[in-house]
Amino acid sequence: MLFFRLWLAYARHCAECLLQRRIAPNIVVDAEVLGREVFSTSSFSESTGRIKPSLFLPKAGARKPLSVSRLSLARRALFVALGRHHARQRQRNFYGFAEISAEFVRQVRGDDGWQMDVQGTLLLGNPLHADLSISEDKGKDYDLMIADQLCTKARFRGLI
Amino acid sequence: MSATATLERPKDGFLQTDTQAFTDAWKDVIALSSQTTLAITRAQSLQANVGQMGQIFALDRHDLPQTFSVYSMRSHEGHLLRDIVARQTAETPASTTLISWLLDFNAWGDETERLKAAVKVLLTLKRGWDGYDAEPIDPVSARNASAFIDFLGERAKYFEPFADPNGLVGLEAHRNKSAAYLSFLRDGLIAYMIRAGNAIHRGNKASPETVKRVLDALF
Numbered sequence: 001m002l003f004f005r006l007w008l009a010y011a012r013h014c015a016e017c018l019l020q021r022r023i024a025p026n027i028v029v030d031a032e033v034l035g036r037e038v039f040s041t042s043s044f045s046e047s048t049g050r051i052k053p054s055l056f057l058p059k060a061g062a063r064k065p066l067s068v069s070r071l072s073l074a075r076r077a078l079f080v081a082l083g084r085h086h087a088r089q090r091q092r093n094f095y096g097f098a099e100i101s102a103e104f105v106r107q108v109r110g111d112d113g114w115q116m117d118v119q120g121t122l123l124l125g126n127p128l129h130a131d132l133s134i135s136e137d138k139g140k141d142y143d144l145m146i147a148d149q150l151c152t153k154a155r156f157r158g159l160i
Numbered sequence: 161m162s163a164t165a166t167l168e169r170p171k172d173g174f175l176q177t178d179t180q181a182f183t184d185a186w187k188d189v190i191a192l193s194s195q196t197t198l199a200i201t202r203a204q205s206l207q208a209n210v211g212q213m214g215q216i217f218a219l220d221r222h223d224l225p226q227t228f229s230v231y232s233m234r235s236h237e238g239h240l241l242r243d244i245v246a247r248q249t250a251e252t253p254a255s256t257t258l259i260s261w262l263l264d265f266n267a268w269g270d271e272t273e274r275l276k277a278a279v280k281v282l283l284t285l286k287r288g289w290d291g292y293d294a295e296p297i298d299p300v301s302a303r304n305a306s307a308f309i310d311f312l313g314e315r316a317k318y319f320e321p322f323a324d325p326n327g328l329v330g331l332e333a334h335r336n337k338s339a340a341y342l343s344f345l346r347d348g349l350i351a352y353m354i355r356a357g358n359a360i361h362r363g364n365k366a367s368p369e370t371v372k373r374v375l376d377a378l379f
Contacts, residue, residue, distance in 0.1 A: 037291065038291075039290060039291025039292075040285075040289050040290045040291060042282070042285060042289065042290070042322070042323045043290055045320070050334075052322040052323075052332070053322055053324075053330065053332065053341060054290060054294070054322050054323050054324055054325055054330075055290070057324055057325055057326070058325075059292075059293065059294070059295075059325050059326055060326050067292075086291070087291065090288060090291045091288075092288075092289075092291045111360055139351065139364040140343050140345070140351035140364055141351045141352060141353050141362035141363055141364045142362070142364075144330075144341040144343060144351065144352070144353035144362070145353045145355075145360060145362055147341070148339055148341060148353060148355060152339075
């Protein structure tokens, strides 16, 4: 049922894209709010709500884009249910989302001119999934610089 | 008057105190107290607490007139950890107040101890702790972070630890419009990024001395 409703939301988004905005469904507009699922209390500060850089640091061996959900495209309860589903799969707890707008994501840049981008990437288990691009490996200090900008812009939003 | 206590960290990782040195030191401190028995009891408890925390310190008491005394708590290397003002009331001699304060674990455990304890907690994180296949925290990185916290001394109070998905320990600090992020590599070197206003300063394999100098200058 959860996945059916997610696909229904995606179908509605596709119809809107085609009929009103005339853009491809995988293009994430600046106004969209993106959420990265938080599965550990080590990923945010419980007292201040500040996101910790660990949530946005890529793994050195396998530098994959950072997964987010396109929260603006469906009811929040649907994404919370999806987060809980993922938590069960990974045997973790689900605490909420680190939320950031697509506009802010595109403002993230390195001091060498590299710029972060976001693109919708359809997954069978989450049609409202998107990827934040990451740079090639330029050193841990570079990754910290990017993570700092994301942490500054992102806000933790719990389940309550 | 100077009172010095030394605690030793044996190779097996358990902490124990140099009992005689500690007791001698505290005899000096409590000699001024009219409540000698009580003060000795507290000092003995303190000794046990200090043993648990593994703090290595020296206490120097500066005599000041009348109502209060200031004690400087220093590391064994002589770095100032904190000044303690012990107020004296009719019922409570300053040295007893000091001992009471020291016996309060939360008050006593200064920022560096709390921070090191928080770093130690990160070692409990198992593979996949972040839900995105993170590696467990490397004890070597945690040890390097703890050593740097000691090296940083008083300035460590601005930092809080974070776990890196690559199994490293990091420290972050935020002040006004500045931020500092340090990541402790396994070889003892540090990757760092310091943002001061719009300026970014970063380095990938810096020595602890270099990072401290940069922090002193920018943060």
